Amino acid sequence: MSDVRPTIRLHGGVLLAAPGEAGTLDDAEVQVTGGEITYAGPADQAPDFTAEIDIPAAGKLIMPGLINGHSHLCMIFGRTLGAELTLLEWLDREMPLIRSFDSDTLYLAEMLGCIENIRNGNTTLVENIFAPHAGDWAPEDAAFRAMRDSGIRGIVARGFTGRNFAPDFIETGEEQIERIGSLAETWKGTEDGRLGLFISPLLPWSMTPEHFRQTRDLADAHGLMIHQHVAESPEFNTKIEQVFGRPVRNVELLHEMGCLGPDVQAVAVSDLNDREIELLAETDTRVIFDPQTRLFWGTGFPEIKKFLDAGLTCGLGSNGPAANCGQDLFESMKYACATAKTAANDPQALTRDRALRMATSEGASVLGLGDTVGRIAPGQRADIITIDLLQPHLMPTFDIEAALVYSARGADVRDSIIDGNLVMRDREILTVDEAALLQEVAVAAATVVARAGVDAPYAPRLAAE
Ligand SMILES: [Zn+2]
Structure with a gap:
């Protein structure tokens, strides 16, 4: 730019x-x-x-412009694949695709997602990236380069998994320290403050207590907000109980680990009890709803009115393009109102003015950008x-x-x-040649799907060179 x-x-x-x-x-x-x-x-x-x-x-x-508080552009080549699976089955389907990127194809995937966001009126985007560090290139660099080149206001929320995840995605605590430090130095606040970095424990059962403590220390040391999926489905709470070996709920666990607060975003928040909503409010933790994705999975959705009644600051996200097939925040606003009304049997459970604030000024506050x-x-x-x-x-x-x-x-x-x-x-x-980009994306996606060995029911015909 x-x-x-x-x-x-x-x-x-x-x-x-x-x-x-x-x-x-x-x-x-x-x-x-x-x-x-x-x-x-x-x-x-x-x-x-x-x-x-x-x-x-x-x-x-x-x-x-609208504020898209949560996405996974690193999964965009999985769009239309695995449409009728459960959340965790689908994640297994998507992982080979993420594993099969190289620096160039991941850049094209991220750029496609940035352009899709701009076309939908999103001027700020949080990309919750997770990918193995397999070669001599950093996946996060591809995301930052795409944000820089597309012109979007972008924040990379760098996913971390320390255990109970695909072995090649798992990192040690030392690797997280080194990689977060490097990204903070190279990218945070660049392009006159247009690019930003968050730290993201990807899934609660992929963290040990030590990992959570380290995440909080790293966030404080580098001035990063913490961005994390919280009780995205009832399975989350079940798995946390199994892995931590005691009856503890997702929000209670984060509270114990020092990972709630005004510099923390809790995303999805589908399966929370009233005490957990109180804990979020007491700690002034920020919330991001992705209502259309919750309906897509069929695993329940948050009772939004309870969060509003508790006084929480809330934003909206589309979630990843592979999980709901769109990056349209207008859709998120409408679905947020519809699910809030349905859950509370109250036509004013979430009103249009509040939904608009969530997509603009309030959503900006959730990301620490309220003054900007x-x-x-x-x-x-x-x-x-x-x-x-x-x-x-x-x-x-x-x-x-x-x-x-x-x-x-x-x-x-x-x-x-x-x-x-x-x-x-x-x-x-105006920032990229979109027609040329889409041609390159078609070739790159076909290459990545073939490399991943994913069985696609339809093979798009590629335009002649
Ligand atoms: Zn997500």
Whole structure:
């Protein structure tokens, strides 16, 4: 990305500057200089401003980009494979694919996922990567390079497994210390703060108490947040009891291990009891819901209203593309509302304004980015999307927030500005040659699937060279 950000002016559209907090403003203008928002308000009161990039936005909504709090782009080549398995059976199916990457094919997989996120209006992405360190290359570097080159605001949540997992994925504590240190030094805060690093105990039964303690120490030493799957399905609690040899629930275990707190994200949270929700609230632990993935697995879903009533700060994630076939946060908002209402038998269990905050400002707070992105306001970094409102499925729109949560979809996003760079204009990706990328991805995916020995029911025809 360019070091010198262009000046950008959006004008003539409807501004939703703080979704779920404030109303809309017609005929608005937004001005961006040096990656920062300098003005957002009525066009007729805007300071004189001549911008290098001028985006007329009549008929469009201007809003903050969406925050995808949890994904696994390293599994994207498994999309459509293993669709009707249980969660842990499916994981076994996916592992050979992850094992079969080289540096180039993993970069292409990660880049595909970044572009898919940008196309859906996600300007911030957490990639929870896990992969064996088999050669002289680091898988996390491929993810960071793709984030850097695609232009997305990206955080790599580096998965760690210390036991009870595929042997070639398991690392020693010393290896984790060395690799986290190296990634923190090389990537954390680079691209003017657009790239970030989290530490991620991948599965609770893949950790020993010593690993948990080391994770907390490493997080504190490098200023990293801890990102972890928590009770994603009832199997999690069963396996924790078996492995730790006593009746302890997932959240109780993390509490004992010092791995709860405001710098911790608990992802999925499907099988929690009331005491566990209280513990999350008492420790101000952050929560990320991935409701469409929970329904996909058929293993239950969180009663979201209980988390909201407990006062928790919550965000949304798509989870990996191989687990639900999409990276669409509009879908996540709708499913979050639908599951919350179903669980509580209450149409107001999760309202559209709160769902929008989870996808923007509140989701940013969950990731420690609340002062940086999530609203269109002077002083915030410029992560902005536009949405085409003039479409059959969005008309008539008498309530913009209802339209966004219940009717809109990722494909309605037209433009995307991330950290002050225009990365998509009128649905054309500007940071990479997307057509060429998709050709390369098709070849790479076929290569990786063949190398992994995975039996695919359909072999796509590759375009001629
Ligand atoms: Zn996950």
